Amino acid sequence: MARMHTRRRGSSGSDKPTADDPPEWSDVDADAIEERVVELAEQGHDPSQIGMKLRDEGVQGTPVPDVKAATDKKVGEILDEHDAAPEVPxxxxxxxxxxxxxxxxxxxxxxxxxxxxxxxxxxxxxxxxxxxxxxxxxxxxxxxxxxxxxxxxx
Missing domain, CATH: 1.10.287.10 (S15/NS1, RNA-binding)
Structure with a gap:
């Protein structure tokens, strides 16, 4: 697909893994993940930063590679449920x-x-x-x- 304000084409990015289930080595409870997401949002992090922090730091020391696979909800949905969503996208x-x-x-x-x-x-x-x-x-x-x-x- 072409870029909006140039004549160049965009470069393709990487694809997410096709696995629907969370990996076996990341057996963090979904409720603990939701609590950590809300805690990070209250600290002022954006949804993309929350995903990276969960990937790198994890919950209780265990990394979370994909929030949606682990909780069946996206980070934005979790924030909406707990009224912690930012006022501007x-x-x-x-x-x-x-x-x-x-x-x-x-x-x-x-x-x-x-x-x-x-x-x-x-x-x-x-x-x-x-x-x-x-x-x-x-x-x-x-x-x-x-x-x-x-x-x-x-």
Missing amino acids: EDLRNLMARAVRLRDHMSENGTDYQNKRALQNTESKIRRLVSYYRGDELDTDFTYSYDVAVELLE
């Missing part, structure tokens, strides 16, 4: 953080036209994602602006 939050950094850079370096274009492309992606999430994850009257992004990221 992670991909939108990351794009807003990038746009704020680019806007701050542009205020200091007004003739940096390459980053000016990058800011335009990033804000275009943000508006696209906002229209996708509007109504479900975001309010129906939510609109993106630099000031709104700064408020949400604080």
Whole structure:
């Protein structure tokens, strides 16, 4: 599939293993995994960071290679059940953080036209994602602006 704002094609990524069952060496209880997920979310970690921490550190010393295989729920579903989900989806939050950094850079370096274009492309992606999430994850009257992004990221 082609990239959104360039003429290049995207590089393919790795595929997840096809196994549906958790490995035998990772016999952590599903309730313990859910508790750890909520604990990491309360510490301020994003869902992708939670998955990496569970993969690397694990629960009670035992790594968890795949949360969905071990609990039959995704990290986002677990967070929704325990009312610990972030108010803004992670991909939108990351794009807003990038746009704020680019806007701050542009205020200091007004003739940096390459980053000016990058800011335009990033804000275009943000508006696209906002229209996708509007109504479900975001309010129906939510609109993106630099000031709104700064408020949400604080």
